[in-house]
Amino acid sequence: MLIGFAVPVSGGWSEPAGQASVARRAEELGYHSVWTLQRLLNPAGATDTPYRDVPDPLVTLAYLAGLTERIRLGVAIVNMPFYSPVLLAKQAATLDRVAAGRLDLGLGIGWMPEEFAASGAPMQRRGARAEEFIAAMRALWAGGEGFEGEFHRFPPVVMGPAPVQSPEPPILLGGAADSALRRAGRLAAGWVSASRADPGSLGRSIAVVREAAEEAGRDPAALRFVCRAAVRVRAGGRADRRPLTGSYEEIRADFDDIAAQGMTELFVDLNFDPEISGPAADPAESLRRAREALEAFAPGA
Template sequence: MQVGFAPPVSGSWATPENMVHVARRAEQLGYHSLWTFQRLLVPADLGWSETYHSVQDPLTTLAFLAAHTGRIRLGVAVLDMPFLSPVVLAKQAATLDVLAGGRLDVGLGLGWAEEEYQATGASRHRRGRRAEEFLAVLRALWRDEVAAHRGEFYQVPPTRMQPKPVQRPHPPILLGGHAPGALRRAGRLADGWVSGSQADLRGIGAAVATVRAAADDAGRDPAALRFVCRGAVRVRPAGPADREPLTGTLGQIRSDLGRLAEAGITELFVDLNFDPEIGSPRADPYESLRRADEVLDALAPGR
């Protein structure tokens, strides 16, 4: 199982200096990838998790870090398709893949926040079918010399988009979501699946099996798919035997990584932004970075 790391994107520690420090340190230690996430808004009463109260834009952050790294892959988990134009995203992602030298992984989802649906003017109507067209438009623009699409939701006249992404035929597409339909869609249409911060890590093997079965039913090779887990790590004193996976001592967390690999996860990225003691606007940014350095060293590949 490959191991990645999430740079600071949420809360007080998400400064340019800290982003570069974590990204470069992760690359030096042999981590496979860096991952961001999207959150557009937060309710006025701040009723959501503090992780969502102050979040940097994911693609802009990755472009910034592309300029400060040279090998490590750059992923977003995930961008919400209902809030985006596939044509605009195709251009942004192709440009980022060029700037990064072919290191981009594109995670896509459907979103869950009603406030963001309202604010962006997005519709929930047939959003699964809309997502399938969204993927078709992306792939056509990235792959075809002349792209065209006439569908129920998107109309693209015969046009050309240059430059193309470095990765051919296109950057890997990973789909998020935990509903059965979302898992099956990932198996049918994507290069893999990426779990969310609220995933049941004890039962994640069942989600992997659903994606793999859908790929097999669609005549695709399940072994070719990637299964990426957001590892919402919380370093704490030794917990009980029934503790939450990835919460506990660094030794306990390291043992959890092996169990997730056995469940079919092919890549996990350590994400401290979802620790309320780190990814909060109220947290001490210097202490957050100190703790991140400890985790980077302790969980580095090969340690």
């Protein structure tokens, strides 16, 4: 199982200097990837959200692309309803070029009504819209094709420059419902789990994705399965310990359990730990703990 690391993207520590420090050190330590996430906004007065002061994920990855050379750059995820296919296809192709072919493009359908309202996007039929959105992006990347769908249409057009990765940057779909899992199996390069996913039931979700891929005539063995590991480092030895919470040794054992379920990749994400990203967290201390975690979870450590 390949190991990645999420850069600071939520809370007071989500500053460019800290993002650069984490990404550079992750590359030095041999991590496979670094990751961002998207949150456009929050409801006014929300106090219990882990998504605070979240910068744009694609702009952040473009910044990190210029500071790294080998490590892959992933976003998990951007929500398709807040874009047009042509805009996201252009941004993704450009980012893939800036990153010299290192982009992993995680896509989702969104869930927060306030984000849809502010974006002017409908929440109805998100699944059907997502499938057409992906098809439209692929037509744009292919070049010279038109597209005629229920929600999107355009005449034969050429979009350039093309992505470095051919025919496209790997598309990883999020989602927990069976319909979303089956969509990933039919259409995508793989699936990425959410922060709230039960680490003990990932194998069941993987099985649904694989079954849908096989039914669609695709090779399930070629798919990628990426776990967002919402880690909380704490004192070990608790009898009531939850997976991914505890000592470094305990959490590493959890990684082994996750790999055994069929996950091909995992990235450590500290952004969902209130001690790291919460309102009372000290940004300097959060960054110190992130550097410590980078050393502890490094491949081969």
